[in-house]
Amino acid sequence: MRVILVSIFILIVSSCFRHEGYELVWHDEFNYIGLPDSTKWSYDTEGNSWQWGNNELQHYTSHNETNAWVQDDxxxxxxxxxxxxxxxxxxxxxxxxxKGEWQYGRIEVCAKVAGGQGAWPAIWMLPVRNEYGNWPASGEIDIMEYVGYQPDSIYCTVHTGAYNHTKNTQKSAAWHLADAQHEFHVYAIEWTEKSCKFFIDGHKCFVFHKEAKASSDQWPFDQPFYLILNVAVGGHWGGKYGIDESIFPSTMEIDYVRVYQKSKPHN
Incomplete structure (x- = not known):
């Protein structure tokens, strides 16, 4: 019976949440209680000893309901x-x-960001195998970044070997969104062989095009990537103006994560 109910739920979700030309291939609606679904999510703690390269101050935990849990969908x-x-x-x-890796598609996350000076929540993607070398050579896709000291702005960014913040050449756009930490919004990317298009609530806010005759230095986005959800504390960007100790606990809420890929033609 449980298998039947799960199958029915998947069919309902697939039929209700479609985008023209795409089909749902992976999702988490968070319709359960407890730790994040271990068949879909893992915990990344590898950078705790070296502060993740951004001088961040948080220690990431695993299997700790103080820091990541699911309830109320x-x-x-x-x-x-x-x-x-x-x-x-x-x-x-x-x-x-x-557990979820994709090359091209539409990835969308409905979220309410963590706020307060010193908070640095993000929804982003990194390559699975670093086909062109370590960061930034193999790329990074930041679907949404938010720094608490700028409570009215959302940032969408790509990093590559040629375009990255260490050279101050990153390709990015800021989008005015005054209520990001108080209301849910849908942050999405449509990633194809030729471009990465970023959306907030269906509004196109940034496009990064593949250049003619681009090398991997300009366009490393022809390999599988995986999704990351996190809330950092401090760091070179998030902690630029210090940390307001009164903001804690600072929480990002995720309503759903959905991944779509191009529909296959039916014979």
Whole structure:
């Protein structure tokens, strides 16, 4: 009976949430209670010892409901004060690597961001195998980034070997969104062989086009990527103006994650 009910639910979701020319291939509606679904999500803690390359201050945990849990049909990712001077803040960084990996498609996430000065929530993607070398050579796609000291702005960005923030050449756009930390919005990307188009609530806010005769230095986006959801604390960008200790716990809420790919023609 449970298998039948799950199958019916998948059919309903697939039929209700379609985009023309696309079909739903992966999703999490968070219609359960407890830790994030282990068949879809893992915890990324590998960079804790070296602060993730951005001088961030959080310590990412795994299987800790203080930092990542599901209830009321939503995923909650929370940065909080730990009480440990050596690791003053804890948070979660969950990933689909090995469980959800895609080359091209439409990825959309309905979220309410974590706010407050010092918070740095993000919805983004990294390559599975780093086909062209380590970051930034193999690329990064930032579907949504938000820094709490700019509460009215959302950033959409791509990083490549040629275009990245270490050279101040990253390709990016800011979108005015005054209520991002108070209301849910749908952050999405449509990624094809020729472009990455970014959307907020259906409004196209940024397009990164593949250049003519582009090398992997300009366009490394021809390999599988995986999805990341996290709330960082501080760092070179998020902590630019310090951290307001009164913001904690600071939580990003996720209503759903849906991945679509081009529909196959029917014979």
């Amino acid at each position: 939503k995923l909650y990712i929370t940065a909080t004060k730990s009480g440990n001077p050596a690791q003053p803040y804890t948070s979660a960084r969950i990933i689909t690597k090995g």
